[in-house]
Amino acid sequence: MVRVMVVDDHPMWRDAVERDLQAAGHEVVAVASNGREAMARFPAAAPQVVVLDLQLPDSTGVQVTSMMLEHDPTARVLILSASGEQDDVLEAIKAGATGYLVKSASSAELVDAVTRVADGDTVFTPGLAGLVLGEFRRIADGPADDPRDQLTERETEILKMVATGMSYKQIAARLVLSHRTVQNHVQNTLRKLQMNNRVQLTRWAIEHGLDDRP
Amino acid sequence: MDHPRADSALAVEDRLYSALALVRVVVTINMVALNAYRRESFSHPTLALVVVVALVVWTGFAIWLYGRRSTRTPALLVADLAIAVAAIAVTPWLKSEDFNATIPGFWVMGALLAWAIHWHWKGGLVAAAALSVADLLPRQEIDQGNYGNVFLVLIGGPIVGYMCESLQRMAHERDAAEHAAAAAEERTRLARAVHDGVLQVLAMVQRQGAAAGGQWAELGRMAGEQERGLRSLIRQQDTVPTGSGGRVDLAGALEAMATAHPVRVEVATPGGAVLVDEHVATETVAAVKACLDNVLAHVGAEGAAWVLAESAPDAITVSVRDDGPGMAPGRVDEAAAEGRLGVASSIRGRIEGLGGTATLRSGEWGTEWELSVPLA
Numbered sequence: 034m035v036r037v038m039v040v041d042d043h044p045m046w047r048d049a050v051e052r053d054l055q056a057a058g059h060e061v062v063a064v065a066s067n068g069r070e071a072m073a074r075f076p077a078a079a080p081q082v083v084v085l086d087l088q089l090p091d092s093t094g095v096q097v098t099s100m101m102l103e104h105d106p107t108a109r110v111l112i113l114s115a116s117g118e119q120d121d122v123l124e125a126i127k128a129g130a131t132g133y134l135v136k137s138a139s140s141a142e143l144v145d146a147v148t149r150v151a152d153g154d155t156v157f158t159p160g161l162a163g164l165v166l167g168e169f170r171r172i173a174d175g176p177a178d179d180p181r182d183q184l185t186e187r188e189t190e191i192l193k194m195v196a197t198g199m200s201y202k203q204i205a206a207r208l209v210l211s212h213r214t215v216q217n218h219v220q221n222t223l224r225k226l227q228m229n230n231r232v233q234l235t236r237w238a239i240e241h242g243l244d245d246r247p
Numbered sequence: 248m249d250h251p252r253a254d255s256a257l258a259v260e261d262r263l264y265s266a267l268a269l270v271r272v273v274v275t276i277n278m279v280a281l282n283a284y285r286r287e288s289f290s291h292p293t294l295a296l297v298v299v300v301a302l303v304v305w306t307g308f309a310i311w312l313y314g315r316r317s318t319r320t321p322a323l324l325v326a327d328l329a330i331a332v333a334a335i336a337v338t339p340w341l342k343s344e345d346f347n348a349t350i351p352g353f354w355v356m357g358a359l360l361a362w363a364i365h366w367h368w369k370g371g372l373v374a375a376a377a378l379s380v381a382d383l384l385p386r387q388e389i390d391q392g393n394y395g396n397v398f399l400v401l402i403g404g405p406i407v408g409y410m411c412e413s414l415q416r417m418a419h420e421r422d423a424a425e426h427a428a429a430a431a432e433e434r435t436r437l438a439r440a441v442h443d444g445v446l447q448v449l450a451m452v453q454r455q456g457a458a459a460g461g462q463w464a465e466l467g468r469m470a471g472e473q474e475r476g477l478r479s480l481i482r483q484q485d486t487v488p489t490g491s492g493g494r495v496d497l498a499g500a501l502e503a504m505a506t507a508h509p510v511r512v513e514v515a516t517p518g519g520a521v522l523v524d525e526h527v528a529t530e531t532v533a534a535v536k537a538c539l540d541n542v543l544a545h546v547g548a549e550g551a552a553w554v555l556a557e558s559a560p561d562a563i564t565v566s567v568r569d570d571g572p573g574m575a576p577g578r579v580d581e582a583a584a585e586g587r588l589g590v591a592s593s594i595r596g597r598i599e600g601l602g603g604t605a606t607l608r609s610g611e612w613g614t615e616w617e618l619s620v621p622l623a
Contacts, residue, residue, distance in 0.1 A: 137471055164517065167519070168518070196553070203611075207612050
């Protein structure tokens with residue numbers, strides 16, 4: 034059983050997601066229809082997983098993601114978006130979300146994604162994998178950074194397979210790896226992306242004199 | 248053609264007049280100094296002093312008047328030029344009949360440039376002609392120096408006027424472009440809100456339809472198709488290329504082709520536009536379409552396919568995978584040996600025609616084409 038919070042401004046969706054999760058035996062500890070409500074209810078509800086719509090009336094899913102993870106780094110954020118605006122999705126992932134699903138996903142896919150995200154796994158769609166590959170390419174073409182920020186050949190290979198719709202199971206079979214190893218590689222790509230984002234933010238803050246150092 | 252003066256054009260005019268104010272100060276100092284240096288040549292030094300002082304006072308007054316839009320009137324411009332012409336005209340009486348330099352000298356530049364700024368090349372030409380006539384008429388003989396000055400004024404006046412007009416027109420065009428961009432951005436923002444709502448409903452119909460089964464499932468499937476189409480359309484809109492010179496967005500072109508294809512295709516792109524030469528885009532999209540046609544032929548319309556576009560500074564790579572049964576190892580070579588590689592060779596042919604490579608892999612996980620095209 035996973036403790037879940039659902040944040041979506043469409044009541045129709047909130048109810049549908051809530052029903053599906055409850056039917057699968059999960060506990061919906063809180064719902065919210067905008068960023069303000071979400072942040073007000075998040076601390077007391079202490080959900081393991083937040084199912085978050087990217088488009089909220091008062092703030093973006095990206096902002097809500099960073100605020101929640103700042104408050105509780107052990108929480109997991111699963112983005113559930115209708116349009117899949119590329120920039121927003123990538124920003125939310127950089128801000129720390131570990132899963133992304135389009136709203137047309139089936140109930141079974143949603144429930145599965147929530148369980149996996151709660152276990153610390155990452156949920157990628159092919160589209161997101163393509164965006165992440167593109168982002169690492171932009172990082173590689175930019176100024177030279179710590180090589181640890183770059184994807185290894187294996188990680189790139191696996192991410193490409195995710196981007197062409199292969200399941201972890203298929204990838205594991207094709208590369209003769211364990212399912213767990215494939216999962217770890219995919220998780221590493223997100224970790225590197227988020228680390229890189231923090232490095233960029235820090236650098237930006239220092240360049241603009243916003244750091245706390247005297 | 249006279250454009251209505253927009254704010255931007257007026258702002259350009261403001262800047263040009265402030266630059267002109269500086270020029271006026273310089274040519275006035277020059278005029279005072281030269282007349283002081285040549286004071287011996289005046290037959291009526293007192294009157295000449297009055298004229299010079301009058302010109303200095305007028306310069307100050309003119310700078311003030313030109314500095315404000317409300318007093319920058321045609322009457323001011325006419326008065327400015329009339330004073331310059333008059334100052335030239337009185338020279339023979341204040342000096343001698345065979346005078347060499349006029350009293351105002353280069354000072355007349357102020358009026359000439361003002362006309363060029365306000366009435367563009369026509370203004371520059373009229374002012375230049377008036378000043379030239381005033382300068383040449385009283386002279387008994389015209390030497391090379393006089394001719395040179397007049398020639399330069401007649402050429403320079405219209406040219407400066409033409410450039411001022413161009414500057415104002417460019418400012419006007421930039422304003423129009425900025426306005427259009429702002430309007431387009433607002434439209435996109437509104438469209439996003441509308442699209443988001445429509446996508447929510449389509450996704451919901453798809454989800455509930457599948458759960459209800461029967462006829463509703465069919466409705467759900469149709470909603471799903473529309474949803475994918477709309478999402479892809481929005482992504483294409485996001486990546487409309489701003490570049491010119493025959494470069495087009497490959498990511499958008501792949502999305503458009505894939506959306507229209509009968510096979511269910513999911514396209515993954517690096518985000519943003521992938522700009523390539525139009526020829527490269529056309530051939531690559533055609534090759535990818537051939538891959539998808541192949542899926543349709545071997546797996547059928549219920550088959551699923553994925554397209555991944557990657558972009559590096561020196562190459563683009565497009566991978567196309569399907570989840571069909573795949574081919575037994577060696578079957579491709581076998582088919583090639585038997586001369587049965589029609590589709591495959593058309594894919595290879597297009598990509599190799601672009602100087603790239605097309606690699607085919609197959610296994611239990613399906614079949615995958617990797618098309619790699621170098622960018623010149």
